[in-house]
Amino acid sequence: MHTETYRQLDREHHLHPFTDFKALGDEGSRIVIHAEGVYIHDSEGNRILDAMAGLWCVNLGYGREELVEAATAQLRELPYYNNFFKSTHPPAVKLAEMLCRLAPAHMNRVFFTGSGSEANDTVLRMVRRYWALEGKPDKQWVIARENAYHGSTVAGMSLGGMAPMHAQGGPTVPKIAHVRQPYWFGEGKFAEGRVGEGCDISPEAFGRECAAALEAKILELGEENVAAFIAEPVQGAGGAIIPPESYWPAVKEVLARYDILLVVDEVICGFGRLGEWFGSVHYDLKPDLMPIAKGLSSGYLPIGGVLVGDRVAETLIERGGEFFHGFTYSGHPVCAAVALKNLELMQAEGIVERVRDDVGPYLAERWATLADHSLVGEVRSLGLIGALELIDPDTGERFDKARFPKGFGVGTLCRDICFDHGLVMRSVGDTMIISPPLVITRAEIDELVRLAWEALDETARRLA
Numbered sequence: 001m002h003t004e005t006y007r008q009l010d011r012e013h014h015l016h017p018f019t020d021f022k023a024l025g026d027e028g029s030r031i032v033i034h035a036e037g038v039y040i041h042d043s044e045g046n047r048i049l050d051a052m053a054g055l056w057c058v059n060l061g062y063g064r065e066e067l068v069e070a071a072t073a074q075l076r077e078l079p080y081y082n083n084f085f086k087s088t089h090p091p092a093v094k095l096a097e098m099l100c101r102l103a104p105a106h107m108n109r110v111f112f113t114g115s116g117s118e119a120n121d122t123v124l125r126m127v128r129r130y131w132a133l134e135g136k137p138d139k140q141w142v143i144a145r146e147n148a149y150h151g152s153t154v155a156g157m158s159l160g161g162m163a164p165m166h167a168q169g170g171p172t173v174p175k176i177a178h179v180r181q182p183y184w185f186g187e188g189k190f191a192e193g194r195v196g197e198g199c200d201i202s203p204e205a206f207g208r209e210c211a212a213a214l215e216a217k218i219l220e221l222g223e224e225n226v227a228a229f230i231a232e233p234v235q236g237a238g239g240a241i242i243p244p245e246s247y248w249p250a251v252k253e254v255l256a257r258y259d260i261l262l263v264v265d266e267v268i269c270g271f272g273r274l275g276e277w278f279g280s281v282h283y284d285l286k287p288d289l290m291p292i293a294k295g296l297s298s299g300y301l302p303i304g305g306v307l308v309g310d311r312v313a314e315t316l317i318e319r320g321g322e323f324f325h326g327f328t329y330s331g332h333p334v335c336a337a338v339a340l341k342n343l344e345l346m347q348a349e350g351i352v353e354r355v356r357d358d359v360g361p362y363l364a365e366r367w368a369t370l371a372d373h374s375l376v377g378e379v380r381s382l383g384l385i386g387a388l389e390l391i392d393p394d395t396g397e398r399f400d401k402a403r404f405p406k407g408f409g410v411g412t413l414c415r416d417i418c419f420d421h422g423l424v425m426r427s428v429g430d431t432m433i434i435s436p437p438l439v440i441t442r443a444e445i446d447e448l449v450r451l452a453w454e455a456l457d458e459t460a461r462r463l464a
C-alpha cells in the first residue's frame, strides 16, 4: 500500500489517542514503517532521530533481535496463560524475582498489569485497601499534583492533574486532590503575579513552597483522611519538570510527619532514565508503592506493574484475604519474557551506569549549549530527560498566548518543524522535551543538538 492509501484508510477508520480527529483527518498521518537504533523511518523515505524513544519507552532502542527471539520462543512454548486461581508460569516468576532484586531493598513484591494506567488503578485500590485493613478506613484521599500525568483510565486520569482531561467524559474518581507542581520556570519564576518581577523566588525556596502546599492540603483534608501522595520523581508528560533540590527532602519530611504513604510513579523515570534503575534511588525516596511500565519491556510489548514495599505487602498478605483485582494480561508470559530479556540486556550492557556516567553528563553539556539560542529561556536535563523553555526574544518572557490562534502555539510550531528536520521532539505548551533511547551515542547526541538548534532557527524565522 502507498502512503496516500494508508492515510485515506487511517482517516476513514482510525481514531488516534490524544488527537483532534477532525484536524488529523485534514492533515493526514505520518506513516512510520521501520525503526533501527535511535531512528524511525517513515513511508516517504525519511529517517528521523527519535529523541522521545517512542513514548518515553524504547529504552534499549529499536531493532533488538534478542527481544524478538525472546518473544518468539515464548510464543512457541506458552503464548498465554494467566496468573489467577493458583497458577503461574516461568516468565512471570522470573521477572518478579528480577524486578525485586533491582528495586530498593524494602520492595519485595510485584503485581503485574498490562500498562502504566492499569498500574495506577491498582495503586488506588491498594492504598485504600491497605488503610482499611489497618483499621483506618477514612484514610481514602490521595493527593497528586496539578498537571501530573498518571494514565488515561478513569482512575489514571483522576490521579493525573490535567484539567483538559478532567473536563471530558464525566466526573473523576472521588477523594483525589491536587497540589502545585515543583515547576520553578513556569510557576515560580514566571508565575502569574510574579511576571515582570522575574526571579523573585529562588528554585530552592520555590521547592519548599511546593512542599508547604502539600502540607497545607493534608491539614485541610485532615491527616486522618489522607491515604497517599503520588508523584513522579521528575514529571515527564507535564513538561520534563526536574524539581528543585529542596523539593523531595521537604516532601519526605511532610509525609513522614503525617504517616502518609508515598507512591512514586516510575513509569517514565524507571529503568535507567535518570541514571539509576529507578528515579526513587536518585532522589533517595523509599516509596511504599512504585507503578512501572514503558521501559520495563523497552516498549516492545505492553506490560506494567506495581512494586510493593514490605509495609503495604505485609498487611495485604497477612490480613487482606482475596484481593478482588487483576487483569487478563497481568504478567502475560510473552510480555514478561520480553521484559525479562530486556532487563537482562540492560544489566549485561551496563546501560544504567552508561546513562549516569557517560551519555547523561554528555547530554547535559551539549544540551546546555542551546541556552545561547534567542528563543530559549531555560535548559534543563537529568540523565536522559531534558527540556527547553521557549521564550519571546523581544520580551525575555513567555510568549503572549493571545498572539496565537487557539490550539496553536510556538511549541507546536517548533515540534512540527523538528519533525520536518528529522527530529522527534515533543512539545508541552512552549516547553520542548526530549527523552531519547538510553543507547544513544555521543555522536547521535551531537546530531540531536544540531537538529534542535536548526529547528529553533527555523521557528524563529517563521515567527519574525
Ligand code: PLP
Residues within 6 Å of the ligand: 055, 115, 116, 117, 118, 120, 149, 150, 151, 152, 156, 232, 236, 237, 265, 266, 267, 268, 293, 294, 304
Ligand atoms: N504514569 C506516567 C508517569 C506516564 O507517563 C504514563 C504514560 O505516559 C502512564 C502512567 C500511563 O501509562 P500507559 O500509557 O502505559 O497506560
